[in-house]
Amino acid sequence: MRHTYAVLQLANGTxxxxxxxxxxxxxxxxxxxxxxxxxxxxxxxRKAYFYEDELLAWINNGKIKTAQEIKKNAERAIYWGTRHGRQHNTLS
Structure with missing residues (x-):
C-alpha cells in the first residue's frame, strides 16, 4: 500500500x-x-501538517539531561520524600 501526502507550506516556513x-x-x-x-x-x-514550535519542543524534550539537572531533580525528590516535604504537599 503506497501512501501519498500533500505538503503544506506554513507561514513560518515549516x-x-x-x-x-x-x-x-x-x-x-x-x-x-x-x-x-x-x-x-x-x-x-492524507495531509500532514508540521508546526515548527511543536517540533522544536519535541526535540528539546528528548535532550539528555546535564549533571546539574539530574542533581537538582534528585535533590527535589529527596526533599519531597521527607516528612517536611510531605507536610507541604498535603491539603489542610
Whole structure:
C-alpha cells in the first residue's frame, strides 16, 4: 500500500523539506514517523501538517539531561520524600 501526502507550506516556513533538515531524516522517514505518531504533527486525511514550535519542543524534550539537572531533580525528590516535604504537599 503506497501512501501519498500533500505538503503544506506554513507561514513560518515549516514544510517537509525544513522538517527533514531539522531532524536529519529523509522525507519519507518523516512521513513514516508522522504516521506512526512518533513526531508531533497534525494529520487530516492524507495531509500532514508540521508546526515548527511543536517540533522544536519535541526535540528539546528528548535532550539528555546535564549533571546539574539530574542533581537538582534528585535533590527535589529527596526533599519531597521527607516528612517536611510531605507536610507541604498535603491539603489542610
Amino acid at each position: 514544510d517537509i523539506y525544513t522538517v527533514s533538515k531539522m531532524l536529519g531524516k529523509a522525507k519519507q522517514t518523516v512521513y513514516t514517523l508522522s504516521r506512526l505518531g512518533e513526531i508531533p504533527s497534525c494529520r487530516q486525511g
